[in-house]
Each structure stands twice: as C-alpha cells, then as structure tokens.
Amino acid sequence: MARVRTAVVIGGGIAGPVVAVALRRAGIAATVYEAYAKNADGIGGELMLAPNGMAALAAIGIAEEVGAAGVPTPRMVMETGAGKRLGQFEDLPGLPTSRTFKRARLYRALVDAAVDAGVPIEYGRRLVGFEDGVDSVVAVFEDGTRVEADVLIGADGIWSTVRGLLDPGAPQPRFSGLVGLGGWARDAGLPSTAGAMHLAYGRKAFFGYRVGDDAEAGWFANVHSAEMLTAAQARAIPESEWLARLRELFADDELPALRLLDQVDPGELVNVGGLQDMPPVRTWSRGRVVLVGDAAHATTPSSGQGASLSIESAVELARCLRDLPVAEAFRAYEGLRRARVEKVIARTARINNDKAPGPVGRVVRDLVFPLVMRTFYQPERMMGWLHRYTIDWDAVVPAPQS
Numbered sequence: 001m002a003r004v005r006t007a008v009v010i011g012g013g014i015a016g017p018v019v020a021v022a023l024r025r026a027g028i029a030a031t032v033y034e035a036y037a038k039n040a041d042g043i044g045g046e047l048m049l050a051p052n053g054m055a056a057l058a059a060i061g062i063a064e065e066v067g068a069a070g071v072p073t074p075r076m077v078m079e080t081g082a083g084k085r086l087g088q089f090e091d092l093p094g095l096p097t098s099r100t101f102k103r104a105r106l107y108r109a110l111v112d113a114a115v116d117a118g119v120p121i122e123y124g125r126r127l128v129g130f131e132d133g134v135d136s137v138v139a140v141f142e143d144g145t146r147v148e149a150d151v152l153i154g155a156d157g158i159w160s161t162v163r164g165l166l167d168p169g170a171p172q173p174r175f176s177g178l179v180g181l182g183g184w185a186r187d188a189g190l191p192s193t194a195g196a197m198h199l200a201y202g203r204k205a206f207f208g209y210r211v212g213d214d215a216e217a218g219w220f221a222n223v224h225s226a227e228m229l230t231a232a233q234a235r236a237i238p239e240s241e242w243l244a245r246l247r248e249l250f251a252d253d254e255l256p257a258l259r260l261l262d263q264v265d266p267g268e269l270v271n272v273g274g275l276q277d278m279p280p281v282r283t284w285s286r287g288r289v290v291l292v293g294d295a296a297h298a299t300t301p302s303s304g305q306g307a308s309l310s311i312e313s314a315v316e317l318a319r320c321l322r323d324l325p326v327a328e329a330f331r332a333y334e335g336l337r338r339a340r341v342e343k344v345i346a347r348t349a350r351i352n353n354d355k356a357p358g359p360v361g362r363v364v365r366d367l368v369f370p371l372v373m374r375t376f377y378q379p380e381r382m383m384g385w386l387h388r389y390t391i392d393w394d395a396v397v398p399a400p401q402s
C-alpha cells in the first residue's frame with residue numbers, strides 16, 4: 001500500500017483537531033468534519049490537561065498557543081468533607097505544568113490551532129457511513145455528500161458512529177455509577193486556591209473546586225446514582241431540583257460547596273448526566289479506517305486523563321501514518337497505545353468506586369489514605385509512568401513485528 005497523502009477526520013472535539021494538525025505537520029492533507037454547527041463548540045464545565053497532555057501538544061508545536069487558554073494548576077489537594085487534608089499531589093519536576101481550561105475555551109483554542117496550521121474544518125457534516133475500498137475510503141455524510149481520502153479517522157467521541165460501523169459488535173459505553181454536575185461562581189468571595197484543585201470526599205458525594213486569582217471559581221460534583229441517566233434525561237430534571245439535591249448532599253460537609261451552589265446562575269448549571277467509560281474496544285482499525293480518542297478509549301473524568309490520552313493518541317497516530325503504509329501504521333499505533341490507555345481506564349474505574357463507598361468504607365478510606373500518602377507515596381513511581389510519557393516527534397516509527 002502506498003503512503004498516505006489525504007485523511008478525512010470525523011469529529012472536531014479534542015482528538016480531531018489535534019490529529020489534523022499533526023497530520024499536516026507530517027505532510028498529510030487532513031480535513032475535519034464536525035457534526036454540529038460552528039457556534040456549538042464545546043459545552044460543559046472545566047477540564048484539566050495533565051503534563052503528558054501538554055507535552056503531546058508541545059510535540060507538534062501548539063502547547064503555548066493552546067495552553068494560553070487555560071490556567072496553571074500544578075497541585076491537587078485531597079480532603080474529606082470535614083475539611084481534613086488527606087494528601088497533596090504536585091506536578092512532577094521538569095514537566096509542563098497541568099492546566100485547567102473552560103471546556104469551550106479549550107475546544108476553541110484547538111480549532112484555532114488547526115485553522116492556523118491550514119486545516120479546513122467543515123461544520124454541520126455528520127458522518128453516517130463509509131465505503132472502505134482497496135485504494136481509498138469514502139466518507140458518507142447525512143446531507144448525502146461523499147468525500148474520498150486515503151484514510152478515515154474516527155475522532156467522534158465516546159458515542160462514536162465510526163466505531164459502530166467498524167465493528168457492529170463493539171461494546172457500548174459503561175456507566176460508572178456517578179452523575180456529573182458542575183458550574184462557576186464569578187465572585188464566590190473565597191480566597192484563591194493558588195493553583196490548587198481541591199478534591200473532597202464529602203460524606204454523601206464528591207466535590208471538586210478551584211478558585212482563581214481573579215476570584216472566579218469552578219466546581220464539580222459527582223453524585224452516586226443507581227441508574228444511568230443520559231445527559232438529556234439528567235437535563236429533563238429541573239435545575240432547581242438538582243441544586244436542592246446538591247445542597248442536601250453537601251449540607252453536613254465543611255466545604256465551600258453550599259457557598260458555590262448559591263452562586264449558580266439560572267441556566268448555567270453544567271449537567272453532563274451519567275459518567276461513562278469504554279470497556280476495551282477490540283477493533284481499533286480495519287482497512288483504511290481507524291479510531292482515535294474517546295472513540296477508542298474513553299475513561300471517566302475521575303482520571304483527569306481523557307483529553308490528555310486523546311491528544312497523545314492523536315499525535316502518535318499521525319507519526320505512524322507519516323512513517324508507515326496504512327496497515328502497518330495502524331498496527332504500530334495500536335501497539336504504542338493500547339496497553340497504556342487500558343491501564344488508565346482500569347485504574348480509574350477503581351477510583352470511581354472510592355467516590356461512593358458506604359459508611360465503613362468512608363472511615364477506612366479516611367484513616368488509610370493519609371497513612372498511605374505518608375508511608376508509601378512515591379511521586380515518581382506512582383505518577384511518573386503516566387505524566388512522563390513523551391513523544392519524540394522526529395523519531396521514525398519502526399514497522400511493527402507481524
């Protein structure tokens with residue numbers, strides 16, 4: 001098979017624009033097709049890029065431009081609902097700083113970086129099918145149009161259409177047992193958390209918050225739910241009901257939760273519904289079609305890694321397509337990525353269980369956590385494998401062994 005010259009990228013979220021920029025750097029003409037209209041980019045609360053995500057952006061030269069849309073967040077403070085500090089995680093030395101973004105701002109910055117790199121982005125183009133041929137692949141859109149390219153990349157998120165077309169038996173997203181809500185407070189009257197994200201195991205629910213130097217606060221809550229709620233189902237419940245429920249869940253905690261909830265503007269509650277991840281997706285590619293980002297390996301937000309892993313995968317996929325013929329490139333890409341992303345997903349599923357323990361589990365956790373932090377926590381050993389992942393953009397990808 002000849003080397004790749006053109007790519008159709010489905011999805012203009014995070015992995016889509018990044019893979020398109022990286023492909024352009026690799027001399028491959030990529031165009032992004034996004035289902036939604038231009039002004040619908042990125043809804044939702046805040047999102048953090050870890051050092052490995054920032055490093056992957058740096059590998060293709062867009063870390064500075066994109067990073068400017070976020071704020072440095074080099075520290076995570078873990079605490080109980082009683083305000084007792086359980087431990088603190090700092091970014092490891094010598095790495096790019098973690099940054100927190102408003103989701104919409106990160107999406108916008110990535111799209112801007114793609115446009116600056118010469119990537120055409122077409123909105124209102126929903127993929128509904130593809131025809132995979134020997135020499136090319138044809139993307140078929142809802143509006144009846146068709147686009148031919150050397151490869152088709154499914155960067156279409158956790159509910160990927162491309163994944164279902166590649167493998168009708170592919171697994172469905174899996175509910176974590178938690179529902180996600182969040183929001184902002186423009187002037188919460190709270191002191192700046194000085195670059196720290198606070199993560200608190202409240203008595204009845206999990207609460208995260210950060211206050212910027214400009215007094216604006218971002219917060220999120222993870223609430224246990226026996227049933228999966230889609231975003232639409234969760235939003236069908238009036239905001240006032242959710243806010244009342246959150247107030248009740250955090251009423252006994254000594255956290256700034258109630259103060260922040262009081263500041264939620266009507267209509268601004270971020271409600272993402274049930275948090276989900278993907279069980280192992282056995283087929284990442286077939287013929288000239290491949291998956292990247294959440295379509296292949298979604299993890300729940302508790303990992304703080306979904307976007308960072310998506311960016312890593314996007315850059316690695318572009319390197320493989322630059323250096324190898326299609327079939328080998330897809331195998332090399334999966335070889336570079338699968339074990340790592342599945343390790344993060346499995347680890348995160350365990351963290352989700354910790355967020356909703358019973359009373360005994362809570363007591364054990366609150367006693368054991370600080371002890372583990374004091375006695376066993378070795379930052380390099382525990383976080384190094386995750387945060388020190390680096391991509392050498394110029395290194396040639398070797399052909400995978402068959």
Ligand SMILES: Cc1cc2nc3c(=O)[nH]c(=O)nc-3n(C[C@H](O)[C@H](O)[C@H](O)COP(=O)(O)OP(=O)(O)OC[C@H]3O[C@@H](n4cnc5c(N)ncnc54)[C@H](O)[C@@H]3O)c2cc1C
Pocket residue numbers: 010011012013014015016033034035036044046047048049050125126127128155156157158159160161162180272292293294295298299300301303304305306307308309310
């Ligand atoms: C509440 C919440 C908080 C999170 N917090 C963090 C965090 O702090 N840190 C972190 O690293 N990750 C976080 N994540 C995860 C992160 O958002 C995802 O991992 C990341 O968005 C995946 O990027 P993606 O490009 O693969 O998918 P998406 O960002 O979902 O983008 C997919 C795009 O494809 C488009 N699309 C879908 N179907 C089609 C189609 N048929 N045709 C054309 N376009 C299509 C969609 O409209 C969308 O724009 C969070 C997720 C949630 C829900």
